[in-house]
Amino acid sequence: MIGCDCDVCHSPDPRDQRLRSSVYIETPECSWVVDTGTDFRTQALREGIRRVDAVVFTHSHTDHIMGFDDLRRFSHARGSMPVYASAETMADLERVFKFAFNKSNRVPYYLKPEPHIIDAPFKLGETLITPLQVPHGGSWVNGYLFSRADQKLVAYLSDCSAVPDAIVDLISGVKVFIIDALRDTPHPTHLSVGEALNAAARVRPESTYFTHIGHDLPQAAESRLPIGVHIAYDGLKLRF
Numbered sequence: 001m002i003g004c005d006c007d008v009c010h011s012p013d014p015r016d017q018r019l020r021s022s023v024y025i026e027t028p029e030c031s032w033v034v035d036t037g038t039d040f041r042t043q044a045l046r047e048g049i050r051r052v053d054a055v056v057f058t059h060s061h062t063d064h065i066m067g068f069d070d071l072r073r074f075s076h077a078r079g080s081m082p083v084y085a086s087a088e089t090m091a092d093l094e095r096v097f098k099f100a101f102n103k104s105n106r107v108p109y110y111l112k113p114e115p116h117i118i119d120a121p122f123k124l125g126e127t128l129i130t131p132l133q134v135p136h137g138g139s140w141v142n143g144y145l146f147s148r149a150d151q152k153l154v155a156y157l158s159d160c161s162a163v164p165d166a167i168v169d170l171i172s173g174v175k176v177f178i179i180d181a182l183r184d185t186p187h188p189t190h191l192s193v194g195e196a197l198n199a200a201a202r203v204r205p206e207s208t209y210f211t212h213i214g215h216d217l218p219q220a221a222e223s224r225l226p227i228g229v230h231i232a233y234d235g236l237k238l239r240f
């Protein structure tokens, strides 16, 4: 956090230095990113990302969309950039990034979005992507379940204040559950550690990773979490 003197902001553990929440998924057929936050460019450079075939958005808060224009590098390489989002999120993207969605006066290396409104499960390559509507304070946002060959591999709920029973049913038994856990104390728009643990106990995944972590929660707090529950960190890679 800017201008903060707390222990986590000054921690010697590099895993306590966190950029905005996002995931990049590589499959044999194609690769995509979930959200392009303010740090997208830094993250793409750090990880040496050469290919993005699509972008899938959870919601339009600034920490999830403000790196959108940096997709131009990948959009130019493939001719356009498929953008998957709810109708509400797409409307926000079209307003904020009007210059990109505006079809006139287009320079070749500009970002050329190809909007796809999500209202049902869809496929990218052989991966089935199921939208998971969850409350995020006063609004509803999308999380996603990624399945391949009828196997529930990853459920990603980066921003939520509750996990409704219907969503628990959809993702029950998933291999990896990535769940919002901002801090120990309750927050109006994000899950606390206790609430995230409760969600994990209902979902019963093989393993759980906390994400969207605030500076109140050090990486070292992982040692007091139950077995199978981890605090994710920037650059973490999971392979299936």
Ligand SMILES: [Zn+2]
Binding pocket: 001, 004, 005, 006, 007, 008, 009, 215
């Ligand atoms: Zn701090």
Ligand SMILES: [Zn+2]
Binding pocket: 059, 061, 136, 159
């Ligand atoms: Zn948010």
Ligand SMILES: [Zn+2]
Binding pocket: 021, 061, 063, 064, 158, 159, 212
């Ligand atoms: Zn967020």
